[in-house]
Amino acid sequence: MAVPAPAGRGAVRADLEAVFRSAYPRVVAVAARVLGSRDEAEDVAQEVFLTFGRSAVPAAEAPGWLSVAAAHTALNHLRTGRRRAWREEAAGGGAAVSPDVADTVVTRDERRRVRAALARLPRRQAVALVLRHSGLSYAEVAAALDLSPGSVGTTVRRAESSLRKELNRHAPSD
Numbered sequence: 001m002a003v004p005a006p007a008g009r010g011a012v013r014a015d016l017e018a019v020f021r022s023a024y025p026r027v028v029a030v031a032a033r034v035l036g037s038r039d040e041a042e043d044v045a046q047e048v049f050l051t052f053g054r055s056a057v058p059a060a061e062a063p064g065w066l067s068v069a070a071a072h073t074a075l076n077h078l079r080t081g082r083r084r085a086w087r088e089e090a091a092g093g094g095a096a097v098s099p100d101v102a103d104t105v106v107t108r109d110e111r112r113r114v115r116a117a118l119a120r121l122p123r124r125q126a127v128a129l130v131l132r133h134s135g136l137s138y139a140e141v142a143a144a145l146d147l148s149p150g151s152v153g154t155t156v157r158r159a160e161s162s163l164r165k166e167l168n169r170h171a172p173s174d
Contacts, residue, residue, distance in 0.1 A: 012053045019062045020049055026063070027070045030134045034074035034118065036111050044073045064144035067136060071127040078119040117166035125159035132156045 027048055031041035048069045057065045118126050124145065131141045132152070141156075142149040 013055070015059050016049070016053045019052065019059055019066075023063055023066045024049075026134070026136075027066050030067050030070040030130060031074040033134045034071060034115070034130050035077060036115060040077065041074070044070060044077060047073055064140065067131055067134070067140070068127060068144045071130045071134075072123070074130075075119060075123070075126055078115055113167060113170065113172075114163075117163055117170065120166050121159060121162050125155065125162055128152065128155045129159035129163065 024045060027045045028038065028041045031044035031048075032038050035041055035044065048066055051069065052062065052066060118129070121129070128141060128145060128147075131144060132138075136144070138149050138152040141147070141152045145152075145155075147155060
């Protein structure tokens with residue numbers, strides 16, 4: 001049974017709190033997988049739940065819808081770079097030098113490269129990859145992306161292959 005669209009501008013659906021309590025950890029986990037920042041992932045989760053709260057998505061479809069929305073919204077944040085300047089300022093803003101500063105810099109650079117490559121993938125591949133690596137089962141990914149469960153593995157493998165190609169194509173020259 002479909003939940004009717006909320007009445008009037010600004011109206012929020014009655015089941016929002018229950019759906020929020022059950023799905024919030026997964027939504028944050030999916031967004032954090034893409035963004036690499038729990039703080040930013042929580043911002044994405046807030047956007048996703050605001051959209052869901054005004055939607056007519058049936059509660060039974062909420063987990064898949066929310067996971068896909070979290071991946072899409074996080075990818076949009078990556079692609080637009082809306083928060084990139086803020087992150088770079090915060091990361092370089094007078095932080096104390098640690099003994100492992102070289103390792104930290106290399107790790108950050110690698111993560112940034114992977115996120116940039118992920119943002120260049122076709123949307124469906126990127127979302128499938130993020131959802132699967134965020135812990136969703138093949139059946140959950142299939143339901144969320146309207147795929148057959150048998151094609152999820154192929155889609156994820158193609159996405160991983162495309163990601164490797166993107167990483168190699170944009171590999172830093174030493």
